[in-house]
Amino acid sequence: xxxxxxxxxxxLAAFCCGMLQPAVAQQSTAPGLxxxxxxxxxxxxxxxxxxxxxxFRLKVAFKGTNTLVAELIPANGYYLYxxxxxxxxxxxxxxxxxxxxxxxxxxxxxxxxxxxETYLRPVKVEITLNRSPKAxxxxxxxxxxxxxxxxxxxxxxxxKSVDLVLP
Amino acid sequence: MPISKATRLVVMLVVLVSVAAGAYALRQKPxxxxxxxxxxxxxxxxxxxxxxxxxxxxFWATSCGICMAEMPDLIATYRxxxxxxxxxIAVAMPYxxxxxxxxxxxxxxxxxxVVFDKGGDLARDFGQVKVTPVTFIIDKSGQRISQTIGxxxxxxxxxxxDTALAAAR
Numbered sequence: 001x002x003x004x005x006x007x008x009x010x011x012l013a014a015f016c017c018g019m020l021q022p023a024v025a026q027q028s029t030a031p032g033l034x035x036x037x038x039x040x041x042x043x044x045x046x047x048x049x050x051x052x053x054x055x056f057r058l059k060v061a062f063k064g065t066n067t068l069v070a071e072l073i074p075a076n077g078y079y080l081y082x083x084x085x086x087x088x089x090x091x092x093x094x095x096x097x098x099x100x101x102x103x104x105x106x107x108x109x110x111x112x113x114x115x116x117e118t119y120l121r122p123v124k125v126e127i128t129l130n131r132s133p134k135a136x137x138x139x140x141x142x143x144x145x146x147x148x149x150x151x152x153x154x155x156x157x158x159x160k161s162v163d164l165v166l167p
Numbered sequence: 168m169p170i171s172k173a174t175r176l177v178v179m180l181v182v183l184v185s186v187a188a189g190a191y192a193l194r195q196k197p198x199x200x201x202x203x204x205x206x207x208x209x210x211x212x213x214x215x216x217x218x219x220x221x222x223x224x225x226f227w228a229t230s231c232g233i234c235m236a237e238m239p240d241l242i243a244t245y246r247x248x249x250x251x252x253x254x255x256i257a258v259a260m261p262y263x264x265x266x267x268x269x270x271x272x273x274x275x276x277x278x279x280x281v282v283f284d285k286g287g288d289l290a291r292d293f294g295q296v297k298v299t300p301v302t303f304i305i306d307k308s309g310q311r312i313s314q315t316i317g318x319x320x321x322x323x324x325x326x327x328x329d330t331a332l333a334a335a336r
Contacts (some may be wrong), residue, residue: 007332041302041304041315041319041320041323041324049298051297052189052297075309084230097190110232111232111236112232112233112235112236113235142319145230147266148298151316151317152232152317152318153231153233153234153299153300153301153316153317154228154231154232154233154298154300155297155298156260156261156262156290156297156298156299157262
C-alpha cells in the first residue's frame with residue numbers, strides 16, 4: 001500500500017519536474033520544455049560558446065620605435081577571417097598607419113562563399129607607423145570577426161581600442 | 168517488507184522537494200514578447216498582433232555562411248506551414264550592410280518579412296544575440312519558448328510545427 005502511494009507520489013513529482021511531459025505535444029512554457037524544444041531544433045549539441053573576448057583575444061606590443069605587432073589569438077576550435085581584420089588609428093594626426101602585413105592564412109572552402117582565408121592559430125600582424133617627432137601617444141582601433149568551427153556560428157565583428165604610448 | 172519510519176520520512180521529503188521544484192519551474196514563464204519590427208519595405212509588424220500563430224524569428228547576416236545555407240529550408244518551411252499559422256521574421260544583424268540585405272532578399276525572393284536591425288535594439292532585446300544564426304520560436308500565446316544557436320534541424324522543427332499548429336490555441 002505504502003509502496004503504491006510512494007510510486008504515485010513519485011509520478012506526480014516527476015510530472016511536476018517535467019520528466020513525464022511529452023516532448024512536443026504541449027505548449028507549456030516551463031523551462032524544462034523550453035530546453036527540450038531548444039534541443040529539438042538543434043542539429044548539434046549546443047556546446048557552451050565562449051564570450052567574444054575569450055573566443056578571440058588581442059595583444060599589442062611595440063617592435064622597435066615604428067612598428068607594432070598585434071597578435072590575434074583565436075581560442076581552440078575558433079577561427080578568424082583574414083579579410084575581416086582591420087586596423088586604424090583613432091583621430092590620426094601625429095601618428096598614422098603605414099602598412100599592415102597579414103601573413104597567409106589557411107584556405108577554408110565555405111559552402112556558400114567559396115574559398116576564404118582564415119586563421120585557426122594565433123597570428124601576428126605587423127603594423128608600421130608614420131610618426132611625427134612630437135607624437136607621444138595614440139589609440140589603435142582593431143576590428144576582427146571569426147566563427148566557431150563545430151557549431152558553424154559566426155560572431156559579430158569585434159571592435160577594440162588600445163591606448164598606446166610611443167617608445 | 169516493512170518500511171522504516173526513516174525511509175518514509177526520506178521519501179516524503181523527496182516528494183515535497185520535487186513537487187515544490189516542479190511548481191516553481193512551471194511558474195517561471197519567460198516574458199511575453201511585445202516587440203514591433205519594421206521591415207526593409209517599411210511594414211510594421213507587432214508581435215502582439217501575431218498571437219495565435221507560431222512565430223519564428225531568425226537572426227542572420229549576409230556574411231554568415233550557414234545562415235545562407237539554411238535559408239532555402241527556412242523558405243520551404245515557411246511556404247509549407249504559413250497557411251497553417253506559422254510566421255517567419257528574418258532579422259539581419261546591425262553590422263550587416265543594409266543594401267546587401269535588400270539585394271539578397273530581392274534576389275532570393277524571400278517570401279517572409281525581412282528586418283534590418285539598425286542600431287542593434289532587437290539583438291539586445293532578444294538576450295544579446297552575439298552570433299548568427301540564432302533562431303527564436305514564439306508560441307501561440309506570445310511566449311518566447313525556444314532559442315536555437317546554429318543551424319536549425321528542420322526535420323525536428325517540422326515535427327514540432329505539425330503538433331503545435333494542430334493544437335488548439
